[in-house]
Each structure stands twice: as structure tokens, then as C-alpha cells.
Amino acid sequence: MFLKADYRRCILVSVLLGLGGCNKPLEDSIAEKIESENQRVNSAAANTQGKKLTEVAGKATMPVDTTTATQKKIPENAEPYVGRYQSSISCADPLMKCKEGTGDLIINLLADGTAHSSIIHLGQITFDSDPYYHKDSWSYDEEHHQVILHRSNGVKFFYNVDQDQSLQMDLDKIANASEQNKQYFAEGHPFPQQAYRLVKESTPVKTNKS
Known part of the structure; x- marks a missing residue:
């Protein structure tokens, strides 16, 4: 045992x-x-x-190609429209490329003639991702009192300037202004669901301190 x-x-x-x-x-x-x-x-x-909104989108300017800045300057009649414009848009609009809530569409018009368009959602932005960031050029059409964004692919986006110097999308022109525009949206690229108004950020008034 x-x-x-x-x-x-x-x-x-x-x-x-x-x-x-x-x-x-x-x-x-x-x-x-x-x-x-x-x-x-x-x-x-x-x-x-590293992509937080406070680091990349809280300022009135966006990344600028310094070589471009020295080559081009907007005319004097366009200078009043230099600045940062913003609109909060529902993610239900495919234009925003986000799933829920709202996102911010921001356009920075710079004095060197470049325009930096970005979409910000949940405080984040991706500069190297094409759907969320575009570096374009811009011009001012004095006859029609419009700001025009010129994409490198030939597509143009038209914005009416209102009395507050805010920008409002001209949907009819965006859709039909040129064959490039018509083809661009016919290919399935998102078209704005309404004529969004981008409010110009006010510039702080500088005071001289004695």
C-alpha cells in the first residue's frame, strides 16, 4: 500500500x-x-x-510653400478677402467624409494666392490625406463679387461674398461652370447638399500700449 x-x-x-x-x-x-x-x-x-486640432488648425494660417509665396501675389482688390473661413457641417453630408456628428470645413485664403482647404472631425486632421486637405489657388472675381478656388485638376469652386465678407457656396456655378466641373461630379465626387456659408474669422484689433 x-x-x-x-x-x-x-x-x-x-x-x-x-x-x-x-x-x-x-x-x-x-x-x-x-x-x-x-x-x-x-x-x-x-x-x-500629433494631429490634434490645437496644433494644426487653431491658427489663421495653414502650411505654406515658401517658394510659391514669393512667386505670386493677389491683386489689391482681393486683399480684403484674405483670411480664415469656417463652417460646421453635418456628417450626413458626404462632402464631410465623416460618419457621425459634425465636422468643420475650413478654408484659409492667403495673400500669396494659395488656398488651404481642410476638413476637421473630432479635433483631428490629416494633412497628407487627399480627402481631408487640399492646397489650391484662389482668385477674386470683382464683376460677380465671388471668391473662386482653383483646384489643380481644373475644377473650380465658387463662393459669393456677402456683406459680412463671409463666403457662401454658389451651387449652380459649382455644378455647371465648366466641363471639368460637370465631369468631376458625374464621376461620383461628393457635391454639397446645400449652399453652406463659411464665416470669416474676425481679426483681433491691435492696440498700441503706451
């Missing part, structure tokens, strides 16, 4: 020791996976932090 009990006890101890030896590599493998996942999450969080 004692021999059998000792024999069984020896077998049980051997099995447990064997399991313990097998568990060590498994634990190491799990630890490595967890560490790898933590690094991935931290890296993603750092990238998101």
Missing part, C-alpha cells in the same frame, strides 16, 4: 513539474505579445496626439 501511494505521488509530482516547465515558454510568449501590443497602442496614440 505504501509503495503504491509513493509511486502515485511521484507520478503526480513529475506531471506537475512537467507542466510547470511547459508553462514558462507560454508565459514568455504571452508577455512578448502584450509588450508588442502596448508599443503599437502607444505609437498610435502618439500619432493621434
Whole structure:
């Protein structure tokens, strides 16, 4: 009886020791996976932090190509329309390319003749992603009192300037002004669901301190 009990006890101890030896590599493998996942999450969080609205969209200017800035200057009659324009638009409009809530459509018209258009959603923006950011040029049509954004693909977006110097989309011209415009939207690119009004950001008045 004692021999059998000792024999069984020896077998049980051997099995447990064997399991313990097998568990060590498994634990190491799990630890490595967890560490790898933590690094991935931290890296993603750092990238998101780098795109926060406070860092890239809170100013009145956007990234500017300095070579372009020295080559082109808008005419004097267009200078009053230099500035930052913004409109909050529902994500239900495909123009905004977001799933829920609202996003901000922002256009910066610079004195060097460049126009920087961006879509901001949940405080984030991606500069290197075409659907969310465009660097274009702009002009002012004095006869029709309109600001025109000129895309590199030949498509033009027209904005009426109101008495407050805000910009309101001219949907008819955007849709039909040229063959390039007609083809662009016929290909399925999102067309604004309504004539959105982009309000010009007021420029702080500077005062001289004695």
C-alpha cells in the first residue's frame, strides 16, 4: 500500500513539474505579445496626439510653400478677402467624409494666392490625406463679387461674398461652370447638399500700449 501511494505521488509530482516547465515558454510568449501590443497602442496614440486640432488648425494660417509665396501675389482688390473661413457641417453630408456628428470645413485664403482647404472631425486632421486637405489657388472675381478656388485638376469652386465678407457656396456655378466641373461630379465626387456659408474669422484689433 505504501509503495503504491509513493509511486502515485511521484507520478503526480513529475506531471506537475512537467507542466510547470511547459508553462514558462507560454508565459514568455504571452508577455512578448502584450509588450508588442502596448508599443503599437502607444505609437498610435502618439500619432493621434500629433494631429490634434490645437496644433494644426487653431491658427489663421495653414502650411505654406515658401517658394510659391514669393512667386505670386493677389491683386489689391482681393486683399480684403484674405483670411480664415469656417463652417460646421453635418456628417450626413458626404462632402464631410465623416460618419457621425459634425465636422468643420475650413478654408484659409492667403495673400500669396494659395488656398488651404481642410476638413476637421473630432479635433483631428490629416494633412497628407487627399480627402481631408487640399492646397489650391484662389482668385477674386470683382464683376460677380465671388471668391473662386482653383483646384489643380481644373475644377473650380465658387463662393459669393456677402456683406459680412463671409463666403457662401454658389451651387449652380459649382455644378455647371465648366466641363471639368460637370465631369468631376458625374464621376461620383461628393457635391454639397446645400449652399453652406463659411464665416470669416474676425481679426483681433491691435492696440498700441503706451
